[in-house]
Amino acid sequence: MNFCSHCGNPVEQRIPLGDNRLRFVCPQCQTIHYQNPRIIAGCLPVWGEQVLLCRRAIEPRCGFWTLPAGFMENGETLEQAAARETQEEACARVRELSLYTLFDLPHISQLYVFFRAELVDLDFAAGEESLEVQLFHEHEIPWQELAFPTVGRTLKCYFADRREQVYPIRNEGIAALRPRE
Numbered sequence: 020m021n022f023c024s025h026c027g028n029p030v031e032q033r034i035p036l037g038d039n040r041l042r043f044v045c046p047q048c049q050t051i052h053y054q055n056p057r058i059i060a061g062c063l064p065v066w067g068e069q070v071l072l073c074r075r076a077i078e079p080r081c082g083f084w085t086l087p088a089g090f091m092e093n094g095e096t097l098e099q100a101a102a103r104e105t106q107e108e109a110c111a112r113v114r115e116l117s118l119y120t121l122f123d124l125p126h127i128s129q130l131y132v133f134f135r136a137e138l139v140d141l142d143f144a145a146g147e148e149s150l151e152v153q154l155f156h157e158h159e160i161p162w163q164e165l166a167f168p169t170v171g172r173t174l175k176c177y178f179a180d181r182r183e184q185v186y187p188i189r190n191e192g193i194a195a196l197r198p199r200e
């Protein structure tokens with residue numbers, strides 16, 4: 020950042036008293052501008068044997084398939100964020116959300132969280148950020164056209180867990196997202 024979002028003065032980088040990291044600090048109004056990881060919340064919407072995917076209408080990864088997800092907003096819970104993103108991107112309502120996968124991505128300062136969820140009905144459609152929205156059986160998943168490794172990993176976990184009918188919460192780092200040989 021270059022300028023203080025509070026008073027508009029140019030900011031400088033220094034370690035505030037009692038801190039141990041470089042921060043953007045405003046020498047004018049003394050505001051310390053902390054920058055923290057961003058949380059991306061989403062759903063794996065399920066309808067019987069099928070799961071709902073959205074084809075992205077926006078960059079990054081425009082044209083690729085994803086689970087509905089997006090940045091958590093101030094003033095909402097994680098679960099609300101996941102349901103809201105599902106509504107916005109797939110015009111779909113979900114219920115019975117269950118925390119499922121968490122991915123720590125420290126290299127880009129993001130935390131991805133997906134909930135398993137049941138579609139309430141088949142009344143869905145492409146939202147503003149989607150080109151199309153579609154239900155897929157496992158053998159129809161466009162594995163080579165998925166937008167993000169977190170999406171592919173969540174789907175892989177889901178189909179494996181479904182065979183066992185047990186869905187443990189999976190907290191994984193980037194190692195789990197690397198392509199396997």
Ligand SMILES: [Zn+2]
Nearest residue numbers: 023026045048
């Ligand atoms: Zn300032």
